[in-house]
Amino acid sequence: MKGYDSSLYEKMSVAVDLLVFTIEDDKLQLLMIEREEEPFAGMLALPGVFVGIDETLDEAVRRGIKEETGLEDIYFEQLYTFGDVDRDPRMRIISVAYMALVPVEKLAFRPGERVAGAWLVDVEDLLAGDEELAFDHKEIIDYARWRLANKVEYTDIAFHLVDEMFTLPELQRVYEILLGKKLYKANFRKKIAGMVEETEYMTTGDAHRPSRLYVMVEEDEE
């Protein structure tokens, strides 16, 4: 066929890469794995799975999250699709990156602990360090970090990093960690005023005096 270019119709592999964020030790932490095989053996990488031919993207994400964390019901959203030709030296792989956010209380492990080959790493260390990461994963993490800081300003995404009930200082700390800056308490309280609701419960059992517990206001989606 004149002008027919078969390279335009060749199929390729599609994967989902998972950015599972949590907060612990007052730091934003990301679930990472160490690659066992080439390419990039021994290097840190994002967990990910290939998308099955009979599987939606969301189903692949849920399968991957369950494999890595054992969890079945955590919040996730699509981040961006990365499709550079040489991002994997073996073959053409399109990667649809997803961010998942989970309060650390739900994870079965803590920073430094290794579970099923995965563990939590401080995101700022990952990005600031000289250590190379596998594939284009540093670029993906860099973009996700930027997007998180951005979305915290105009969405309720930060609420996925606290427990169902939380104190306002806890929520403020999550905002500060995502934004990378301190907030004035009065400004913060004004910002979230319409998004939270007092409960009848107070914190108990630690050295501080009891604090009021709040829940998120369920808003209708547009």
Next chain:
Amino acid sequence: MKGYDSSLYEKMSVAVDLLVFTIEDDKLQLLMIEREEEPFAGMLALPGVFVGIDETLDEAVRRGIKEETGLEDIYFEQLYTFGDVDRDPRMRIISVAYMALVPVEKLAFRPGERVAGAWLVDVEDLLAGDEELAFDHKEIIDYARWRLANKVEYTDIAFHLVDEMFTLPELQRVYEILLGKKLYKANFRKKIAGMVEETEYMTTGDAHRPSRLYVMVEEDEE
């Protein structure tokens, strides 16, 4: 191999679908094509191309935009990746949707005119009407419409729909069309104050009195 499921490693087709938006007749318009072949023959669809095995996503987008509009240098950004299993009855196709925005002056044709099988359709008509569109394209357009309205609030995306030099009433009209509501002139002017810069030029040649022309302030990316 025990537990090995080959359907998890089957390759698939990847396409980019293009949402080329412009404003004309005071309406948000989208470039659509009529499908010539099955499936969905005779129905309206978004233009799109398969991603070549040696082609990045951005390269595929540029190729598609050039095929449909003849233009080589218009603004585009990734919207979302759609990966439902049955979105194409023929085979599994992952679609990475991109939004492109272009001032109508740059397009070689006007609403109602057909060029290379493509023409402009009023987005509100597309979404409000009962007419079915090919594939999941109505869902994609609906999502893009929502995202545009959203992004106009906190980014400079609206500026891609006016010429390089524009009057403030022109820009306000673009904001109003994207937001779907009238804006108070004073509030609008305050909102865009830091984003525009006066030029020494005025509009000429129509029945109205001359208006000052403005340009966008080039901001450093974060």
